[in-house]
Amino acid sequence: MSRRPLSSATVLAATLATCGVLLLPAGTAGAAARAAVPAPGSVPPDQDPFYAAPADIADYRPGQVVASRPVPNPTLDWIPMPVDVWQLSYRSNDSNDQPELAVTSLVVPKRAWTGAGARPVVSLQSPEDSLGTQCAPSYLLAGGQDNQDAALGVELLAANWAVAIPDHEGPKSVFLAGPQEGHAVLDGIRAVRDFGADGIGKANPWALSGYSGGANATGWAAQLQPGYAPDVPLVGAAIGGTPAAPRAVAKYIDGTSFAGFEFAAAYGVATEWPGSGITSLLNPRGQQDFAGLRGQCESAILSSFAFRRLNEDTTVPDPFGVPSVAAVLQQDTLGAQPPVVPVYDYHADTDEIVPVGQDDQLVSDWCAKGATVQSVRDLLGEHVEEAAVRETAVSVYLGDRFAGRPAPSSC
Structure with a gap:
């Protein structure tokens, strides 16, 4: 199956962005404005107008695209296949429901999708664990720098799925602010679906994945989705080494x-x-x-x-x-509401950074409220090792969910 042709609006967006032009959606203030911007990844976000929220950001709906640009000729050593990479900025909300600008990166394999239905997409939350915008995944990815998405993302792209990587810590780079992170993830999915690049639109099925700090963002997105984004259906979520409390x-x-x-x-x-x-x-x-x-x-x-x-x-x-x-x-502790999406929760019993007990409590809380959670515990292993140990298992679990197979549960 060949990729769906891009709409004329998307082609125009790509043309303008390639020329270094920031594009605002029609119908918003300054829709015709064009501002020269640096090449993606060439300067830190604090110095890049692409990351600056427009004065009327509150007038945008959550997930509405503010600007877009492709990352030309991405030199990503950790991605062993040709891909297209896009950056999208969009309106989201912080933990206090105040509007803010967020950014996500969309990575789409150039190889045509030949599986059943539309190409699956995974929103992959990086363990950024930092306090500066220069540590954001979008900046590191656009600059061709290796980062903590490498091991997690390769397995997903190898399945010929598309991957979206949001800057889930937001413009203030707030670490472990759960509600804000969940909003950024869900609104990032909305933005990618509405943008429609490389055949990724409303028909594509979505799943979530994240480890450590990225698992916190993933868990919050799964928990908040029924109330915050019921228009964003998900087939599955995988979280590992989760700092739930x-x-x-x-x-x-x-x-x-x-x-x-x-x-x-x-x-x-x-x-x-x-x-x-x-x-x-x-x-x-x-x-x-x-x-x-x-x-x-x-x-x-x-x-x-x-x-x-x-x-x-x-x-x-x-x-x-x-x-x-x-x-x-x-x-800021996960577990108050159950996700409706099935969850794969994995953790090393000997994790030296994130204690397994508080993650066990999260599973218990979600299960008691009716969630579907497969809890996997490895008797031995360090925090970083656990991500590698379960890397393939995560892809298998999400692949089963994309295929519509019933989700196992430990509840």
Whole structure:
């Protein structure tokens, strides 16, 4: 089956974007405006007008495309097949339901889809785990840089599926702000479906996948979909090494070599929910540390905060016990509503970064509310290893869902 021809509007969008032109959809303010923009991946997002929200972003509907551009001649060493790559910006909502601009990358194999029905698409959430826009998947992908999507994405593309990779931390690069991440994922799917590039439109079936920080975003998208995006049907979701409960994860890694994740999460939660009062609890050292955290990527955060304890930066011995902090962390914990999409949940029992117990609680909570969850636990394995161990199993699970086979359940 050959790819569906592009509409004239899509061809026009591609032509303008190839020439370095930012295209706004018809019917919006400044629809005819054209602004020269840098080549994708040539400058960090903070310096790229493509990532800047229009003044009337609130007038866009969630998932409505704001701008689009192809990534010309993508040099992606980790993708072993010819692909087309697009960047789409679109309106989404943060955790407080305030409008914001989000970006997703669509990767479509050039090889024609010959399977039954339309080509499957997977929204793959990267474990970005960072606090700077220069760490965003779209920027790394467009610049040809290897990143944490590599191992996860190759297996999906090898199946000749399309893959969408949203910048799920949003324009503020907030780490572990679950509702915001879920919105960005679901609105990214809406944007890709409406854009219609390379035969990817409303007829294509969608699934979700993510590991670690990407699993948190994936879980939130699955949980929020029935209420936030009932127009976005999903056939399956796979989550691994999931940090479902930020408080439990933070206590687990406090004072360890992975304490940087705790500090990054505290910064992200403080940014997304100022009412948590986290910044008011900081002592002088904490104020200095938070200033240094801004804009940092994962490797720098982990090296700077290894073996640190969070209460070294606060005026109280147990910052998690402060009512305003505890309330926000509870709000940011997965499990309150069941997803309607079947879920494959995998985790290493010996995970040294994300404790398996809080993920077991998520499975229990979802199952009790009627969800379909296949829970897989590996007796041995490190956090990073688990992603590789279950890589093929994830593709098989999602392939079965695309094929319409009944989903197994451990509930």
